[in-house]
Amino acid sequence: MRRKSGFTLLAVLILLGVFAYEYVLEEKEQTHIIVEGEKVKRNTNAYFLPTSTTGQIIHHNSYSLSYHEDHEQAEWVAYELKKSHLSSTNFKRPYFEVDKTVKTGAAHWRSYKNSGYDRGHLCPAADRSYSKEAHDETFLTSNISPQDHDFNSGIWNKLEQKVRYWAHKYDGVFVVTGGVLKEKMETIGEDAVSVPNQFYKVLIDNNNGPIKMIAFLIPHNDSDKPLHEFVVPVDEVEKLTGIDFFPELEDELENKLEASSNYKDWSFN
DNA sequence: CTGTAATGC
DNA sequence: GCATTACAG
Numbered sequence: 001m002r003r004k005s006g007f008t009l010l011a012v013l014i015l016l017g018v019f020a021y022e023y024v025l026e027e028k029e030q031t032h033i034i035v036e037g038e039k040v041k042r043n044t045n046a047y048f049l050p051t052s053t054t055g056q057i058i059h060h061n062s063y064s065l066s067y068h069e070d071h072e073q074a075e076w077v078a079y080e081l082k083k084s085h086l087s088s089t090n091f092k093r094p095y096f097e098v099d100k101t102v103k104t105g106a107a108h109w110r111s112y113k114n115s116g117y118d119r120g121h122l123c124p125a126a127d128r129s130y131s132k133e134a135h136d137e138t139f140l141t142s143n144i145s146p147q148d149h150d151f152n153s154g155i156w157n158k159l160e161q162k163v164r165y166w167a168h169k170y171d172g173v174f175v176v177t178g179g180v181l182k183e184k185m186e187t188i189g190e191d192a193v194s195v196p197n198q199f200y201k202v203l204i205d206n207n208n209g210p211i212k213m214i215a216f217l218i219p220h221n222d223s224d225k226p227l228h229e230f231v232v233p234v235d236e237v238e239k240l241t242g243i244d245f246f247p248e249l250e251d252e253l254e255n256k257l258e259a260s261s262n263y264k265d266w267s268f269n
Numbered sequence: 270c271t272g273t274a275a276t277g278c
Numbered sequence: 279g280c281a282t283t284a285c286a287g
Binding site: 153 | 270271272273
Binding site for chain 1: 279280281286287
């Protein structure tokens with residue numbers, strides 16, 4: 001009797017030891033990840049916000065944006081797309097609303113009417129379908145840009161779907177999207193909303209292994225080319241837009257990641 | 270999924 | 279203006 005309980009105690013102790021050892025290993029790995037991006041995981045939404053060239057950053061509940069009054073649209077829209085955000089829910093499309101939080105006055109949706117261009121979401125409705133409130137919030141005029149319908153439903157839609165695929169595969173990504181806004185562009189409607197000649201998307205992933213980035217720069221035309229042909233270094237988008245995308249990253253890491261147009265870490269399957 | 274447009278109240 | 283329906287890439 002005594003001998004048996006001795007064995008039991010020993011077995012329990014060994015098991016405890018194994019669990020403790022594994023726990024320490026796990027802790028070590030997590031710490032390692034956090035060190036790479038400092039406070040990255042603590043407040044991702046604020047941490048990854050790009051700089052604004054206009055000084056008008058607006059925080060909505062489900063995404064943030066920097067509004068460019070001259071072009072009557074956002075220069076960037078940024079949000080975290082978590083794996084848990086992905087939803088097959090199909091909410092009914094509401095009407096677009098003028099974003100009243102834009103102090104200089106956001107574009108009116110009538111400026112897009114009969115313009116020949118789509119009201120193209122920058123933050124896609126499908127990326128905020130985890131609640132009706134979040135979904136409907138994407139239908140603000142500060143979140144749209146004039147897009148050719150074939151482009152919007154073609155190559156751009158393909159990219160948006162790929163982002164959702166990556167959010168699922170990599171347990172979330174942080175997304176920044178916008179049109180490249182330049183001095184002279186075609187405009188539409190009474191508000192003279194600029195029609196960008198290129199659109200970009202910049203992604204950063206710090207949830208799955210080593211931190212990684214990827215940037216896309218796509219001409220405002222539909223294309224049959226594979227998406228990976230539109231990959232550019234983040235530096236190139238920064239040069240075109242004047243936006244600094246991840247200013248809070250430690251400089252050495254930021255410089256290294258933003259100079260690369262290597263996409264081997266991102267699965268295109 | 271991404272959207273526009275016509276119709277009736 | 280809002281709701282419903284039809285249609286297209």
